Amino acid sequence: MKRKSNFERLLRRMKGTNKKLEKEQAALPQPESAFSTDLKENEKQLKKILGTSQDVTYTKFKIKLEKSNHLLAMLVCIDGIIDEGAKRNNVLKPLVAKTFEKKPDDNLEQIQMSLSTKKIITETNISKAIDLLLKSHALLLVDGYHTALLIHIEGFETRSIEEPEAEKVVSGSREGFIESINVNLSLLRRRIPHPSLRFETFEIGEFTKTKVVLCYVKDIAKQDVVERLKSRLRQIKIDEIESSGDIEQLIEDHPFSIFSTIGNTERPDNAAALMMEGRIIILVDGNPVSLYAPYFFAESFKNIEDYSSRPYYSSFTRIIRIFAFIITIILPSMYIAALNFNKALIPSSMIVPIIQARETVPFPLAMEVLLIILMFEVVREAGVRLPQQIGTAVSIVGPLILGDVSVSAGIVGAPTVVIVSLSYIAVFVITPIADACALIRVGLFIVTSIFGSYGLFVALLGLLTHMVSLTSLGVPYMSPIAPFYFRDWKDTIVRFPTRSVNHRPKSVPNKRPLKVKSLPNTGDGK
């Protein structure tokens, strides 16, 4: 047998592929397949499967037949996820009040007719019925029949539609996705009322049974891209899905990259616009954050509000965002490269203040910068996680007091604080890739502090190579820059006026490249 190194053994343990664990994994109990005709027997079965959970309610009543005959019936519901009013008025009331002329047939057709609800399903399989029961259906069983009726009377508490905190706009729609997927779908449908808008539902998670809906416009999105995403979703066999972030990490092309190759948005207007470009939106039940793919690096510099303001200003802000990206990743590295390796890079007029600041600091420059980077990262994390009221206190103590006092105490130099804070503030302009930027910044800084500007440029080249090799659903991540689609540049670094953008972006595979048929001729007050 081949001897394995300790490192390999360590890796195997981290991976956790262990046959012992698989044996220990208990199989899930499989309930009996069919309902019996005996109501009492059925009740016993249900109670055995559902246990004694207090939210399961069993309502027994009689369905009157002619000649003072009656049928025993039982309505099983889960409290809190069904509409209580609909249960009373639309299910129980008509059944109790009405007198049936003859015994219903095997499918309980007559009973179905007398109910006025959205959807009724007949089911004989007990486990399938329980699945539906747990998803806002009421289960109606009648003595003497092995058919159960599953009546859809959904009703539970949802949050109202609010503006998403993370993607606020000044002028634009104030709607945001909420946790309930049906509401989210309605928000999308209202924006694209076209038969071509398709919602395809998947159920992922053996326990959570999370509804995952794929939304796309059939006549715009390329079918092979949709199929690729669908097959990925179908292959997920997992116990639980907690959020859309889980789905994102399970289906992305490059799970080990620091860049996310799947975008996310909380705004239905943004989602609709993306679908109209040929992209696919993934909505996950219980999560207001929707995912979309393909996603490109250039989109980190875009904002939905760019499209509602004048093109010149939004082009300007986009250039500012690109500038901010460069600043945020390389400024600390450039600083140490200039001060420790290539001193001729420092502007001559800045040399005196920089030397004076450095003279009082006890640490080497690399340690000083790293110290501030870590301090800022801690302050930022503290500010994000704390409730808003305490958060403001942190934001005062952190940057103001810590920054100022550490400079006057001579622990760090003022230029270093300026450089690092500039690099931190710049990242807030490009929130979609803020986390990647924080890592790149530290990585580049460490490399530069060892190798100087040579190391910085080698690392930047490596980063660029990595970014160019990324794909999102098979579509290059750096497009339209790395596969060079010049037509898309009308809306990449700068934004051209809306009327001059007649095409859908070529970067997103789509079936309808042309989106404008004709435009009014508006010169001279015509």
Next chain:
Amino acid sequence: MTIMRKPFAFLSMIFLLTACWSNQEIDDEALVHGVGMDKAGDQYRFNVEIVKPGSQFGQSRTVEQKGGENIILDIESDSLLNGARELIRKAKRRLYFGHTRVWIVGEELAKENSLRLLDQIRRDQMNRINSYVFISEDDPRDILSTPTLYEELSAVEMVSALEQTKFISEYTPMTIYELFRRAEGPIKNVYIPMIKVAEEHGQMITELDGTAVIKNEKMVGRLTKDESIGLTWLLNQVKGGSITVKLDNDEERVALEISKTKTKIKPHLQGKDLDVGIDVRIEGTFADNITPFEPTRDFLKQIEEKIAKKIKKDIRDTLNKLQHDLKTDITEIGIKTYRNYPKAFRKIENEWDDVFADADISIRVQINIYHQGLIDKSIKQTDKKPTNLPFPFFK
């Protein structure tokens, strides 16, 4: 497995393959801003101006404390590099010359050989070849230790003085790059601005004073301030400034503000006879009128002639000195001749100084005053003012 192996190899490379990458903390080095060099017996004396690291809180310094941000150290040594190394003993830190912007050569040294000594500046990859060279008759140390007016370092202030002189058109700066370009060209003569310490109201200040003429690596003479102006015209380096001329009456003066100039040199070489036509074109605005006259077309024409005469005289004075006293061509005439007659020039290359000295140079100055300002007369003494009296009949 393969996923983990790559970063592992990469990390080990980062930390194990670290060679000398010249990481040097900035507070372990002494940043030299200005260097002075002069003769001391058979050795050379070097002075360096180093940035003095003070507190990072700029306590508002009073006027008396100004100029206290530099350290000046001296060393006597055989060569520049050797001097720099030996200075570590005094400076306690390694010297860094990448920020040196001023090199001051003492006149005594310049008269022997100054360019040879500057070789190290160009040979080393760290030095700036866009730094400036000066020649000084005073001790370079005195110049570096002169209290500054605005900047913290006297070297920085000297550079700014030189860069601002383009608005007075008196001196043409000389960088290391330009110096070696000229010294290695067909005419191996160089001009270098001179600097001195002057006392003004009890305060020592540095001042540009004349131009040194260097012939074959040795300083052979100097041009005065007025002759330097003529040289600037000859070098086509006039970027602005003003020209004042007197009219017949000594009290009456007129000034022209230069906005655009062009000096063209047209040499004509035949055997050893050199004819040079110097054509100066100036455009300017009528800037100052200390006369009672109105700037009419005729008056302006008269002034144009007077200014042309003055400039002609300036250039002629400079040329006379260069041609007859110094026999050194530091103007562009030689280079122009070489470019126009490369083959003929090769034949007379060794006798160029005589050819230049005997050259027949004609100067033509054309001035165009295209703007007379926003007013006509300077003060309307004779005119009646438009009256503002509300009741004109009381007059």
